[in-house]
Amino acid sequence: MARSSDPTRTRILTAASRLFYAEGIRAVSVDAVAENAGITKKTLYYHFRSKDDLVAAYLAARDQPNLVLFKRWFDEAEGALPDKVAAIFRHLAKAARHPKWRGCGFLRTTAELANLPGHPAIKIGAAHKKKFEAWLQATFAEAGIESAGELARQMLLLLDGSFAVVLLHRDASYMETAGEAARALVQAALPRRMRAAPQRSR
Amino acid sequence: MARSSDPTRTRILTAASRLFYAEGIRAVSVDAVAENAGITKKTLYYHFRSKDDLVAAYLAARDQPNLVLFKRWFDEAEGALPDKVAAIFRHLAKAARHPKWRGCGFLRTTAELANLPGHPAIKIGAAHKKKFEAWLQATFAEAGIESAGELARQMLLLLDGSFAVVLLHRDASYMETAGEAARALVQAALPRRMRAAPQRSR
DNA sequence: CGAGGTATATTCACTGGTCAGTATACATCG
DNA sequence: CGATGTATACTGACCAGTGAATATACCTCG
CATH class of the missing domain: 1.10.10.60 (Homeodomain-like)
Structure with a gap:
C-alpha cells in the first residue's frame, strides 16, 4: 500500500x-x-484513485504546515496579544507581495468547487479553517477574553476577507488594514485590567 | 450592431x-x-467574441444591480449609521441561506481565474469592489468620520471575508458576526458628539 | 412603388485538440 | 513466483472556436 x-x-x-x-x-x-x-x-x-482524490490530498497536505506557520508567527511576535495577532497579518502581507502568491489555496479551491458541496476537498478546507478558529478561540479564552468565540470568528472573517480582497486588487496593503482592524477588535475585547494603554499603530 | x-x-x-x-x-x-x-x-x-468576453459581460451585467441593491438596503434601514451598515450584512445573511446561494460571483470568478491576472473579468470585479468601497468611504466621510477611508476598507474586508467563510462552512451566521464587527468598528469611528449610547445588539 | 443589394442574425455540421480514466503489458524485487 | 509499481497506448466524451450556408430586415435607386 x-x-x-x-x-x-x-x-x-x-x-x-x-x-x-x-x-x-x-x-x-x-x-x-x-x-x-x-x-x-x-x-x-x-x-x-481519481483527480478528486488528488485534490483532496493536495489540501490535506497543506493543513498542518499552514497551521504551524501561523502559530509560529504568533508565538514569535513581540508585544501583547493584539500585537501578536496583528503579526500574523503582517507576515501574510509580506507573503502576499511575492509574485507567485495566489491567495489561500483552501478558499480558492472552495470557490472553484462551490457547485460540488460535498466534495472531499471542501470538507478538508472547512476543517482546516475550523481548526484555526478553534486555536484562536482557545488563545483568546486563555487571555481572559469573555467573547473569545465571537472574536475568533471576527479574526477569521478579516483574515479570509483579506485573502479575497488582496487577490482581487493585487494590493497587499489591505492585509495591513485587516491587521489593524484585528488589533483594534482584540484590544477592545481584552478585560480592562489586562488592557495596556491602547497604542494606535502608526 | x-x-x-x-x-x-x-x-x-x-x-x-x-x-x-x-x-x-x-x-x-x-x-x-x-x-x-x-x-x-x-x-x-x-x-x-470569445468565452472570456462572455465571462466579462456576465460580471459587468451584475455590477450596477448589485451596487444598487446594497445601497437600497442601507438607505431603507432604520437607525443610526452603525445600524444601517449592519443592515447590509443582515440582508446578505438572509440571501446566503437560500440553497442556490453560491457566494459572491465577483470573488469566485477572481479566485477561479487567479492564474490569468489581466483577465477582463477580473478587472471588472476589481472595479466593482472599488466602487462599493468608494461609496462606503463617501458615506462615512459625510457622517463626519475622519478615518472614512480606512473604515470603508475594513467593511470591505468583513464583507468579502463573510462571503468566503459562509461559502466554505455553509453557515450564514458568520455573516451576522461580520455585521456585528462592522457595527462595532463604525460605532467606534464615529465622532464623539454624534455617538449615541453604543447599543450592543442582542 | 419595387427590384436588387447589403448588413444583420441565425443555423448545422465540423475541426483540432484536451480531458479523465483504463487495458494491457512489462519490470523489479522479496 | 507474485506483489508492487511503472510504462505505452488507447477510449469515449467533451471543449472552444469555425466554415459555409441561409434567413430576415432594411435601404437604395430605377
Missing part, C-alpha cells in the same frame, strides 16, 4: 500542489501533474 | 449568468450556455 512517505507519492503531491495552487483545480489536467512529477499518468492513478 | 438591449444577447447573458454563478466559469461550457439560452453556439459567438 502506498504510504504517505512513499517518494513517488510525495513527488506527485509536490507537483500537484505547485500546479493546483498556481493555476487552479480545473485548469490543471492530470496529465500536467503527472508530467510535472516526472511520471506517467497511470502511475499517478496507481497512487490516487 | 448588437445593442445591449438586444433580446438574443440578453437571453445569452441571462443563461450565462445563471450557469456561471451556479457552476463556476471553467465548469460551464459555451455549448451549455448556448443550449440554455435556446440558441446555437455559433449565434453566441456572433454576439460575443
Whole structure:
C-alpha cells in the first residue's frame, strides 16, 4: 500500500500542489501533474484513485504546515496579544507581495468547487479553517477574553476577507488594514485590567 | 450592431449568468450556455467574441444591480449609521441561506481565474469592489468620520471575508458576526458628539 | 412603388485538440 | 513466483472556436 512517505507519492503531491495552487483545480489536467512529477499518468492513478482524490490530498497536505506557520508567527511576535495577532497579518502581507502568491489555496479551491458541496476537498478546507478558529478561540479564552468565540470568528472573517480582497486588487496593503482592524477588535475585547494603554499603530 | 438591449444577447447573458454563478466559469461550457439560452453556439459567438468576453459581460451585467441593491438596503434601514451598515450584512445573511446561494460571483470568478491576472473579468470585479468601497468611504466621510477611508476598507474586508467563510462552512451566521464587527468598528469611528449610547445588539 | 443589394442574425455540421480514466503489458524485487 | 509499481497506448466524451450556408430586415435607386 502506498504510504504517505512513499517518494513517488510525495513527488506527485509536490507537483500537484505547485500546479493546483498556481493555476487552479480545473485548469490543471492530470496529465500536467503527472508530467510535472516526472511520471506517467497511470502511475499517478496507481497512487490516487481519481483527480478528486488528488485534490483532496493536495489540501490535506497543506493543513498542518499552514497551521504551524501561523502559530509560529504568533508565538514569535513581540508585544501583547493584539500585537501578536496583528503579526500574523503582517507576515501574510509580506507573503502576499511575492509574485507567485495566489491567495489561500483552501478558499480558492472552495470557490472553484462551490457547485460540488460535498466534495472531499471542501470538507478538508472547512476543517482546516475550523481548526484555526478553534486555536484562536482557545488563545483568546486563555487571555481572559469573555467573547473569545465571537472574536475568533471576527479574526477569521478579516483574515479570509483579506485573502479575497488582496487577490482581487493585487494590493497587499489591505492585509495591513485587516491587521489593524484585528488589533483594534482584540484590544477592545481584552478585560480592562489586562488592557495596556491602547497604542494606535502608526 | 448588437445593442445591449438586444433580446438574443440578453437571453445569452441571462443563461450565462445563471450557469456561471451556479457552476463556476471553467465548469460551464459555451455549448451549455448556448443550449440554455435556446440558441446555437455559433449565434453566441456572433454576439460575443470569445468565452472570456462572455465571462466579462456576465460580471459587468451584475455590477450596477448589485451596487444598487446594497445601497437600497442601507438607505431603507432604520437607525443610526452603525445600524444601517449592519443592515447590509443582515440582508446578505438572509440571501446566503437560500440553497442556490453560491457566494459572491465577483470573488469566485477572481479566485477561479487567479492564474490569468489581466483577465477582463477580473478587472471588472476589481472595479466593482472599488466602487462599493468608494461609496462606503463617501458615506462615512459625510457622517463626519475622519478615518472614512480606512473604515470603508475594513467593511470591505468583513464583507468579502463573510462571503468566503459562509461559502466554505455553509453557515450564514458568520455573516451576522461580520455585521456585528462592522457595527462595532463604525460605532467606534464615529465622532464623539454624534455617538449615541453604543447599543450592543442582542 | 419595387427590384436588387447589403448588413444583420441565425443555423448545422465540423475541426483540432484536451480531458479523465483504463487495458494491457512489462519490470523489479522479496 | 507474485506483489508492487511503472510504462505505452488507447477510449469515449467533451471543449472552444469555425466554415459555409441561409434567413430576415432594411435601404437604395430605377
